[in-house]
Amino acid sequence: MVSDRSLEVLRVIVQDYVASREPVGSKSIVERHGFGVSAATIRNDMAALEEEELITAPHTSSGRVPTDKGYRLFVDRMSELRPLSSAQRQAVEVFLGQSVDVDDVLARTVRLLAQLTQQVAVVQYPSVSHARVRHVEFVPLAPSRVLCVLIADFGVVEQGVAEPEQELGEDALAELRAHVNARTGGMRLSDAADVLRELPETLPSERWSQQARDLAATLCQVIVEQIESTRHDRLIMAGAANLVRTENDFSGSVTPVLEAIEEQVELLKLFSEMAKEQHGVAVRIGRENAVSPFSEASVVTSGYTGSGYDVARLGVLGPTRMDYSNNMAAVRAVARYLSRLLGE
Amino acid sequence: MVSDRSLEVLRVIVQDYVASREPVGSKSIVERHGFGVSAATIRNDMAALEEEELITAPHTSSGRVPTDKGYRLFVDRMSELRPLSSAQRQAVEVFLGQSVDVDDVLARTVRLLAQLTQQVAVVQYPSVSHARVRHVEFVPLAPSRVLCVLIADFGVVEQGVAEPEQELGEDALAELRAHVNARTGGMRLSDAADVLRELPETLPSERWSQQARDLAATLCQVIVEQIESTRHDRLIMAGAANLVRTENDFSGSVTPVLEAIEEQVELLKLFSEMAKEQHGVAVRIGRENAVSPFSEASVVTSGYTGSGYDVARLGVLGPTRMDYSNNMAAVRAVARYLSRLLGE
DNA sequence: GATTGGCACTCGAACACAGCGAGTGCCAAC
DNA sequence: GTTGGCACTCGCTGTGTTCGAGTGCCAATC
Numbered sequence: 001m002v003s004d005r006s007l008e009v010l011r012v013i014v015q016d017y018v019a020s021r022e023p024v025g026s027k028s029i030v031e032r033h034g035f036g037v038s039a040a041t042i043r044n045d046m047a048a049l050e051e052e053e054l055i056t057a058p059h060t061s062s063g064r065v066p067t068d069k070g071y072r073l074f075v076d077r078m079s080e081l082r083p084l085s086s087a088q089r090q091a092v093e094v095f096l097g098q099s100v101d102v103d104d105v106l107a108r109t110v111r112l113l114a115q116l117t118q119q120v121a122v123v124q125y126p127s128v129s130h131a132r133v134r135h136v137e138f139v140p141l142a143p144s145r146v147l148c149v150l151i152a153d154f155g156v157v158e159q160g161v162a163e164p165e166q167e168l169g170e171d172a173l174a175e176l177r178a179h180v181n182a183r184t185g186g187m188r189l190s191d192a193a194d195v196l197r198e199l200p201e202t203l204p205s206e207r208w209s210q211q212a213r214d215l216a217a218t219l220c221q222v223i224v225e226q227i228e229s230t231r232h233d234r235l236i237m238a239g240a241a242n243l244v245r246t247e248n249d250f251s252g253s254v255t256p257v258l259e260a261i262e263e264q265v266e267l268l269k270l271f272s273e274m275a276k277e278q279h280g281v282a283v284r285i286g287r288e289n290a291v292s293p294f295s296e297a298s299v300v301t302s303g304y305t306g307s308g309y310d311v312a313r314l315g316v317l318g319p320t321r322m323d324y325s326n327n328m329a330a331v332r333a334v335a336r337y338l339s340r341l342l343g344e
Numbered sequence: 345m346v347s348d349r350s351l352e353v354l355r356v357i358v359q360d361y362v363a364s365r366e367p368v369g370s371k372s373i374v375e376r377h378g379f380g381v382s383a384a385t386i387r388n389d390m391a392a393l394e395e396e397e398l399i400t401a402p403h404t405s406s407g408r409v410p411t412d413k414g415y416r417l418f419v420d421r422m423s424e425l426r427p428l429s430s431a432q433r434q435a436v437e438v439f440l441g442q443s444v445d446v447d448d449v450l451a452r453t454v455r456l457l458a459q460l461t462q463q464v465a466v467v468q469y470p471s472v473s474h475a476r477v478r479h480v481e482f483v484p485l486a487p488s489r490v491l492c493v494l495i496a497d498f499g500v501v502e503q504g505v506a507e508p509e510q511e512l513g514e515d516a517l518a519e520l521r522a523h524v525n526a527r528t529g530g531m532r533l534s535d536a537a538d539v540l541r542e543l544p545e546t547l548p549s550e551r552w553s554q555q556a557r558d559l560a561a562t563l564c565q566v567i568v569e570q571i572e573s574t575r576h577d578r579l580i581m582a583g584a585a586n587l588v589r590t591e592n593d594f595s596g597s598v599t600p601v602l603e604a605i606e607e608q609v610e611l612l613k614l615f616s617e618m619a620k621e622q623h624g625v626a627v628r629i630g631r632e633n634a635v636s637p638f639s640e641a642s643v644v645t646s647g648y649t650g651s652g653y654d655v656a657r658l659g660v661l662g663p664t665r666m667d668y669s670n671n672m673a674a675v676r677a678v679a680r681y682l683s684r685l686l687g688e
Numbered sequence: 689g690a691t692t693g694g695c696a697c698t699c700g701a702a703c704a705c706a707g708c709g710a711g712t713g714c715c716a717a718c
Numbered sequence: 719g720t721t722g723g724c725a726c727t728c729g730c731t732g733t734g735t736t737c738g739a740g741t742g743c744c745a746a747t748c
Contacts, residue, residue, distance in 0.1 A: 025711050038721055043712070061712050061727045101502070103447070107578075111606075135491060139479050147479060149493060149501070157493075157501050158445070234451075240584040241602035247588075258585035262455075369740050382692055387741070405698045405741050 002052055005035070006045040007077070010054055013046075014066050014074045018323055021249070023063030068286035071298070071320055075283050081329045088116055088330070092337050102126070102342075106236060109314065109338050114239025116330040119246075119318035120261065124271055125234045126311040126342070128152065128227075133184045133192045138177050138219055143167045148222040152189060153307055158226035164215045172207075176216050179203065180223075193227045196220040235264045242318070249319030250296055260293040261317065270294065271301060271313045279303045279310055281332045286320040296320065300327045302335035306342035314338065346396055349379070350389040351421070354398055357390075358410050358418045362665055365593070367407030412630035415642070415664055419627050425673045432460060432674070436681050446470070446686075450580060453658065453682050458583025460674040463590075463662035464605065468615055469578040470686070472496065472571075474653040477528045477536045482521050482563055487511045492566040496533060497651055502570035508559045516551075520560050523547060524567075537571045540564040577612050581605055586662070593663030594640055604637040605661065614638065615645060615657045623647045623654055625676045630664040640664065644671045646679035650686035658682065 012033050016024040026042040029035070035042065046064055049055045054070035057063070066074065084092070095112040096105065106123050113121035131153040139147040144167055149159045168176070183199060184192040200208075200217040208216070240258060247254050260266050270289065274282045281302045289295050294317070301315030315331050356377050360368045370386040373379070379386065390408055393399045398414035401407070410418065428436070439456040440449065450467050457465035475497040483491040488511055493503045512520070527543060528536040544552075544561040552560070584602060591598050604610050614633065618626045628643045638661070645659030659675050 023711090027711075039711095040721055040723095041719080044720085047713085057712085059711095059727085059729065061710080062729075063711070135483050135485065137481055137483055137493070139481055139495075141479065147495065149481070149495070151483075151491065151493070151503065157503055159495065159501055238606060241599045241606060244588055244591075244597070244599050244602060253588070255585045255588050258588060262582060262585060367740090371740070381690095383740095384692055384694095385690080388691085391742085401741085403699060403740095405739080406700075407740065 002048055002054075003045065005037075006048050007073075008035070009042060009045045010049055010066070010070055011074060011077075013049075013055055013064055014071065017065055018321055021321065023058055023065050025063035028063070068288065068320060071285045071324070072288070075285070075324050075328075078325060078328070081281070081332060082325060084116075084329055084333050089333075091116065092333060096337055096341060105338070105341055109334060110236050110238040113314065113316060113330065113334050114242060116334070117316045117318075117323075117327045118239075118242050119316040119322065119327065120237060120239045120243045121314070121316050122235050122237050122261065122267065123314040124268070124312035125236070126306050127233070128189050130306075130309040130311060131189050132307075133187050133189060136177065136180045136184065136223060138173050140170065140173060146173070146219055148219055148226070150223050150226050158229075160222045160226050162219045162222040164218045166211070166215060168212065168215045168219075172212060172216075175207070176203075176219065180220070189227045193224045196224050196227075233264075233268050235261075235267060237261055239316075246319045246321075249321050256293040257297060257317075260291070266291045266294070267317075270299060271315075274299075274301050275303055275310070275313055281328050281335075283324065283328065298322055298324075300324070300331050302331045304335040304342070305339040308343065311342070346392055346398075347389065349381075350392050351417075352379070353386060353389045354393055354410070354414055355418060355421075357393075357399055357408055358415065361409055362667055365665065367402055367409050369407035372407070412632065412664060415629045415668070416632070419629070419668050419672075422669060422672075425625070425676060426669060428460075428673055428677050433677075435460065436677060440681055440685060449682070449685055453678060454580050454582040457658065457660060457674065457678050458586060460678070461660045461662075461667075461671045462583075462586050463660040463666065463671065464581060464583045464587045465658070465660050466579050466581050466605065466611065467658040468612070468656035469580070470650050470655040471577070472533050474650075474655060475533050476651075477531050477533065480521065480524045480528065480567060482517050484514070484517060490517070490563055492563055492570070494567050494570050502573075504566045504570050506563045506566040508562045510555070510559060512556065512559045512563075516556060516560075519551070520547070520563065524564070533571045537568045540568050540571075577608075579605075579608050579611060583660075590663045590665075593665050600637040601641060601661075604635070610635045610638065611661075614643065615659075618643075618645050619647055619654070619657055625672050625679075627668065627672065642666055642668075644668070644675050646675045648679040648686070649683040652687065655686070 009029065012029055013024050016028070016032065026039040026046060029042050030039050046055065050064070053067055054073060055064040056067050058065055092112060095108050106125065110121045110123040133150070133152055135151045137149040139149065141147050141161070144163055144165070146162045146164065147159060148162055149157065151157050180196070180199065184195050187195065199220055200213040203213055203216060243254055243258060250257065270284065270291070274284065281300065284299045286298060287295050289297065289299065297317055298320045299315060299317045301313045303310045303313050305311060314335055316327055353373065356373055357368050360376065370383040370390060373386050374383050390399065394408070397411055398417060399408040400411050402409055436456060439452050450469065454465045454467040477494070477496055479495045481493040483493065485491050485505070488507055488509070490506045490508065491503060492506055493501065495501050524543065528539050531539065543564055544557040547557060547560060587598055587602060594601065614628065614635070618628065625644065625646045630642060631639050633639050633641065633643065641661055642664045643659060643661045645657045647654045647657050649655060658679055660671055
């Protein structure tokens with residue numbers, strides 16, 4: 001049975017503990033936040049909260065600390081995210097304002113997020129599954145050396161060199177280029193790959209001997225390989241120093257946590273799980289992360305979009321004792337800003 | 345006056361201290377490495393070494409620890425780098441073997457280096473100052489929208505969209521493309537930018553009205569901007585966890601060190617200083633790094649090349665108490681392997 | 689002159705112990 | 719349901735003590 005005031009008590013316990021890193025006792029609660037009641041009453045409430053496993057005492061006789069469950073309730077009860085301060089908004093503008101290519105935007109984004117939250121920030125590269133073909137270009141570099149360039153949405157550019165056994169004439173190359181662009185332009189990359197595999201067969205047989213088709217197939221193959229090799233899922237990280245700074249909030253060392261982040265695999269899994277549950281801001285707290293190195297950490301992520309599609313996630317990771325309110329707001333704001341940049 | 349044996353003593357002090365992290369005393373030296381002399385003799389040698397400031401005693405009565413100067417002498421006396429073990433060589437092959445684009449190669453490289461050395465690894469992006477123009481392409485996307493693609497050595501690809509006020513015909517575009525490529529192909533990027541700025545004026549006036557030239561200038565300008573905006577100097581890092589693991593080797597926290605690495609600026613300066621002094625493997629030990637957060641760390645770097653030119657550096661950073669021999673060997677090996685990959 | 693064994697000395701690490709104080713749980717009274 | 723009182727718990731901090739690895743110095747030896 002948790003009364004309304006008890007929930008208020010939980011809230012101040014979370015807030016004070018996040019701020020001070022010290023277990024908070026009944027007395028300090030009545031001192032700092034003038035509830036209209038005495039310390040003994042607060043103690044009763046705390047007993048109820050402890051009964052519900054929302055808080056716990058690290059040592060028999062010491063202040064209380066929120067449990068994972070307590071943080072969860074706290075987060076769920078945050079009805080709305082406080083918007084960023086104007087200084088923070090300005091930082092976003094300045095940081096992401098002048099940007100050139102996607103790599104650059106993402107690099108800035110992740111650093112910005114780390115700075116705003118004082119946590120480790122992680123940005124997942126946009127998935128290419130929704131990216132669309134904008135243009136395919138074949139450029140003869142030398143006889144029997146053709147540069148194949150694939151240009152897609154979100155500034156994704158891939159290139160490779162084909163070395164067909166024989167030279168394909170300038171005219172034939174132009175025709176192939178036109179043909180390829182006509183048939184794949186605007187397609188999603190994965191579909192385009194399928195089309196490209198079959199494409200040489202669809203070239204008009206009047207002008208295309210079997211041999212010429214084979215050469216065309218060589219070129220198309222290079223593009224297909226580029227599509228397939230497009231970095232599947234990759235993360236970039238920033239703010240590792242922030243994690244080290246919060247070292248004391250982890251029972252062991254932060255080393256395994258950092259390693260797991262750099263390893264990327266588990267984190268990518270986590271991101272995709274979170275994407276399934278919630279496409280806005282989602283939070284995982286402590287034990288809710290089954291995987292061992294993260295079970296002592298909290299993760300706040302949000303999906304972001306490019307050209308209207310959900311393309312990937314970004315977020316921050318830190319000790320369960322983190323400023324959820326601020327971090328959720330920052331993650332949401334940065335995700336939205338990034339989405340807007342990528343939408344252009 | 346340091347005798348030959350004293351230098352041997354220095355060597356084992358370095359080795360044992362690196363291995364065990366504990367100050368090494370005269371007794372343990374004679375136990376582990378059977379010099380033909382007694383502990384007292386070793387003590388005399390140690391006194392001489394201390395006189396020369398090659399070693400120091402953390403506390404009045406405790407074993408000795410190498411000073412920065414001691415490590416320096418040790419490193420300088422390493423006549424040759426022991427080659428990598430076959431297992432390590434194999435790791436290099438496997439890691440860097442199948443690679444697609446430059447970003448991918450560099451990402452793998454930095455992780456490999458971190459793994460081989462158990463330190464933080466850093467790779468500087470290839471400088472474009474030596475990169476050469478391989479091809480420039482103008483692709484009409486729509487009336488009054490032209491995609492400008494610059495393809496350079498080392499797989500550097502930049503692209504941008506120009507939106508001239510009027511449409512430039514397909515033929516004119518082809519002539520411009522041919523003209524640009526003829527005049528800039530093979531040039532270094534910086535020179536090419538200069539040429540491109542003047543280029544519109546060199547178009548034959550028979551076929552190019554002033555207006556058409558202005559349009560051409562718009563396109564060239566996009567390419568110039570790309571050249572100028574090419575990510576100047578950027579680093580990627582891996583193995584932050586390794587730095588945290590060696591936390592105790594730093595007097596304070598490693599936080600400022602990590603921050604400085606992520607900040608990149610100071611590290612880039614350091615890299616360029618080191619490049620001036622030595623283009624192979626270079627080592628900076630502790631105080632030799634004037635900049636504060638690195639003055640407690642050692643940095644081992646090597647230049648690497650692409651198409652025969654020195655393009656950038658890579659290396660590792662760790663506590664002065666590091667395995668210089670192994671790290672120097674690893675850095676050299678990885679730099680060579682990367683150079684070979686980029687040379688293709 | 690270099691080397692050696694002996695010896696007194698230093699000083700940090702580890703451990704035990706006491707006192708403090710913040711905080712609790714419980715209970716009787718309001 | 720709330721409150722003041724009270725005994726109790728237990729981690730933290732500071733103090734002393736012991737232990738031992740390691741040193742510096744010196745006289746004796748090769």
